[in-house]
Amino acid sequence: MNKLQTQFDVSSLMVSDNTIQFDVHGFFDIKYAGNKTLKDKTINLKLEISSLYEKFWIIMDLDFDFKSECSRCLETSYINKQNSLKLDFYKNQENDYEIDFSSEKIDLSPVISEVILNEMKIQYICKSSCKGLCSDCGKNQNLIDCKHPKKNIKESPFSSLSELDL
Ligand SMILES: [Zn+2]
Ligand SMILES: [Zn+2]
Structure with missing residues (x-):
């Protein structure tokens, strides 16, 4: 499977205020505690990047699967999540994700990682009665x-x- 595209050409937004959309699919590798994204499951990313006055807006819809190992019984569970995220950035300021909006291509992998990591638990329990x-x-x-x-x-x-x- 292809790797998920994480770099997006935003050069058209430099010229004038505009909205561009992307719809990409692929594998994105994340491991955290007993959790792991799956090599055989596609992560779907719908993305809208807009330029408006002094800001960039990013709307992200992410559909992803990962597996989690129960920290009590060690059984593996498969989990699917759909998350949306809306972010705005001032064009002339640095941001926590270290996305460089002055370049023609921006790399959104820090944002994608955060959305997925937010769903991964450090101690996953398969059911409360485990x-x-x-x-x-x-x-x-x-x-x-x-x-x-x-x-x-x-x-x-x-x-x-x-x-x-x-
Ligand atoms: Zn026993
Ligand atoms: Zn369990």
């Missing part, structure tokens, strides 16, 4: 009950307290 792995045999407790005595789920900050049997 029972996690058995601390004795390592089996997924959502699938089988191995009959080992159950301790509290590992990542709870209070698990060491509850073992004291107060």
